[in-house]
Amino acid sequence: MADPQEPIIRFDHASFGFPGLIALDDISLTIHDGEFVGVIGPNGSGKTTLCRAVLGLLAPIEGHLHIFDCACDELRCHHRAMIGYLPQKGVVDRNFPVTVLETVLMGRYGALGLFKRPGRKDHDIALEALDQVGMAAHKDGALGQLSGGQQQRVFIARALAQQPKVLILDEPTTGLDITTQHNVIELVQHLHAELKITILLITHDINMIRSKVDRFVLLKTRLFAAGPPSEVLKPDILQQVYGKDLVITEKDLVIVEDYHHHH
């Protein structure tokens, strides 16, 4: 295990978007190995852009982004295969005719490279990943026949099959019922603790993860705050980003009023 203080993702005055439409502006942020980071901010604040950038799906228009402190600025440097990703629900066709095991095996394809077929070892890794998310019994089932929470577990298993050092989850609880939401968050917390994976979790539900994360990253095009929950979840800081939509109850619950479900 590497030194927990080792920086593995480093934004260096990085901006993303198109000229005239900046999604993220002048971000400087370092994420260390083994951290559990919650990425929060209003809709359209650049949370998903931040993830896509780390995944190498888009290049900075200014500044630099270093992954695993690799010196190169190449978008699809081989290091990126070590980043697992759970896309926002609704991005994937969940009725696609594919079995659970076939889905998870796809997590191996990037690491395998072209011209190589998944072998015994890849099957074992995929089965282990399914076991870690508690879905091993469903391996031959159809993805489309599973419940929303079960599908989410399968997609997390696919990300784990990449044997990632970093796991990025984009709104993993959206569209799930409350019990399932908690189960998914507990699973993520378990993976973080057991497998020592660095977690980047995007969410609008601040209260659900406030007791789990090491740090919050608060975004609204610019980086407004990055620090432990006690430092970030302060009325004066949150107010800058959420404005009058923010309500903090007596029990210290943070409620953002204008959140609309777009999924």
Added chain:
Amino acid sequence: MLDLLAYDFMQRSLLAAAMVGGLCSIIGVFVVLRGLAFVGAGSSHAAFAGVALGYLLGWPPLLLAIVFGLATVWITGWMEEQGRMKLDVSIGILYTATMALGILFIGLMKSYNAEVYGYLFGSVLSVTPDELHTIGALSILVLGLIVVFSKELYFIAFDQEMAEASGVPARQVYFLLLTLVALTVVVSLKTVGAILVFAMILIPASTAYQLTHSLRTLTLYSAMIGISTSVAGVLISALWDIPSGPAIVLLSTGIFFISIFVSPKRVKTASTAHVH
């Protein structure tokens, strides 16, 4: 019927039908899953324009068909990537424009050319040994590329962005798929014709889609349906003296509708609905 099989032309057409049926149904899996149905239709009309230009200029028609087909799918893919235009709009424009070109080229020919119409409507019973060799060579090329890149093709059909994020060269694989669709269309032109090839690509995979939840099984079923309906269609066409293209397409359409009614997906959905 056994008498028929003794004829060279009959053996050639059955072989051609089996190859084209197999090829179309396998590429069809990726076309259906990646949502490229309309691209198949667009490239077949473009390829037909290439054939017409070939006859007009006295150049090899299949070569020009490949050029036209590839140009259409690449332009479509590029426009989609630029985000300037939705795929269905750009292909809709190219589809009709190339068809207009095809009609224009036919109009410019000084005499009526029955062979050109053979490419429009298909005439598998008149496949020559040379054409059979071309079909065979192109089929082997396309199938070989599908086998080599199958895991990447499945991945981008499922979720292209995820594939890219996992380190698969998704963009290049997508253009490979577009290229394979165009080549498949050209291979099939002579057999089923520019208008019906679309059905040969879509129907077997859509039928198989009703019958399984597994990617591998889906591909296997699709190929079996594609090959068997093509061969059966040619036999029906020869026995009853009806055009081969429609015989193949109508036969597979019939099986498609049967598959909808016997689909285990419908049964399963119904039973889980009872449980919950």
